[in-house]
Amino acid sequence: MPLNSDKTIEGSFxxxxxxxxxxxxxxxxxxxxxxxxxxxxxxxxxAAIATFEAEINVIIYAAAARLLYFIGPSSIRIRIExxxxxxxxxxxxxxxxxxxxxxxxxxxxxxxxxxxxxMKKNSDEFNxxxxxxxxxxxxxxxxxx
Amino acid sequence: MILKEIAKILEASIIANPENSEIDIHxxxxxxxxxxxxxxxxxxxxxxxxxxxxxxxxxxxxxGIKSIVFVLDKKPDKxxxxxxxxxKIPLLSTSFCMYTASGRxxxxxxxxxxxx
Ligand SMILES: Nc1ncnc2c1ncn2[C@@H]1O[C@H](COP(=O)(O)OP(=O)(O)OP(=O)(O)O)[C@@H](O)[C@H]1O
Ligand SMILES: [Mg+2]
Numbered sequence: 001m002p003l004n005s006d007k008t009i010e011g012s013f014x015x016x017x018x019x020x021x022x023x024x025x026x027x028x029x030x031x032x033x034x035x036x037x038x039x040x041x042x043x044x045x046x047a048a049i050a051t052f053e054a055e056i057n058v059i060i061y062a063a064a065a066r067l068l069y070f071i072g073p074s075s076i077r078i079r080i081e082x083x084x085x086x087x088x089x090x091x092x093x094x095x096x097x098x099x100x101x102x103x104x105x106x107x108x109x110x111x112x113x114x115x116x117x118x119m120k121k122n123s124d125e126f127n128x129x130x131x132x133x134x135x136x137x138x139x140x141x142x143x144x145x
Numbered sequence: 146m147i148l149k150e151i152a153k154i155l156e157a158s159i160i161a162n163p164e165n166s167e168i169d170i171h172x173x174x175x176x177x178x179x180x181x182x183x184x185x186x187x188x189x190x191x192x193x194x195x196x197x198x199x200x201x202x203x204x205x206x207x208x209g210i211k212s213i214v215f216v217l218d219k220k221p222d223k224x225x226x227x228x229x230x231x232x233k234i235p236l237l238s239t240s241f242c243m244y245t246a247s248g249r250x251x252x253x254x255x256x257x258x259x260x261x
Binding site: 020021023024027028031045048049052053056108109110111112113114115117118121 | 177180188196198201208
């Protein structure tokens with residue numbers, strides 16, 4: 001399905017750790033942009049879910065992050081670079097149900113250990129890199145068929 | 146199932162966007178874990194939850210959930226209601242617990258999100 005644009009559209013966001021009030025702003029904007037471009041609803045939903053989960057992780061675990069998205073004619077690329085504690089064991093973090101979320105986070109409805117698996121499930125390519133004490137970078141690509 | 150009928154079955158009050166009470170709901174999901182909602186959701190569904198913070202509305206919007214029922218008489222604060230109004234998501238409040246609210250709707254024929 002051709003997009004209503006053949007250029008690459010970019011956007012960026014600054015995310016701040018601990019700030020639940022702005023959770024969903026980046027994914028909301030991405031969703032609106034993709035809707036305006038005429039991307040299929042199912043792909044928009046997957047992109048929005050993956051981005052939202054990434055935003056929430058930044059809010060819970062990191063100090064701050066930069067979220068970038070690039071929408072090209074055949075794919076959506078979303079990159080989240082955070083400054084935070086990093087992840088010591090990525091394989092473990094990727095397991096469904098693994099979570100180190102503290103009690104106050106669980107009381108807000110997060111900390112099921114499903115975020116990273118869901119980001120992976122909703123993207124066609126998923127990449128995560130982390131340096132303990134520095135931060136974590138997640139990159140996701142969704143193909144637009 | 147029409148939302149108005151859901152409200153009746155749950156003896157619930159519609160606390161936001163009552164003008165949208167004619168929407169058609171295809172299934173429901175009961176959860177207090179937002180990422181479980183985002184993992185297992187299906188579009189056009191109802192979320193039954195006891196959480197009332199604004200990010201529950203954001204979660205619903207992103208998952209394509211059309212309405213939210215708060216159980217145990219939980220009342221969201223103004224911020225949550227304002228956001229729901231902006232997103233046109235009708236909110237219901239029932240005194241039943243999550244188990245009973247789910248059971249009542251299931252008995253009347255509203256399937257779970259993952260039922261086929
Ligand atoms: N950006 C991050 N920085 C540091 N640690 C992280 C980051 N993202 C995830 N983690 C670690 O990986 C674990 C699993 O993350 P995941 O998103 O899958 O689940 P969760 O956030 O604990 O719960 P849920 O996403 O279901 O609400 C987290 O509990 C945390 O320990
Ligand atoms: Mg998470």
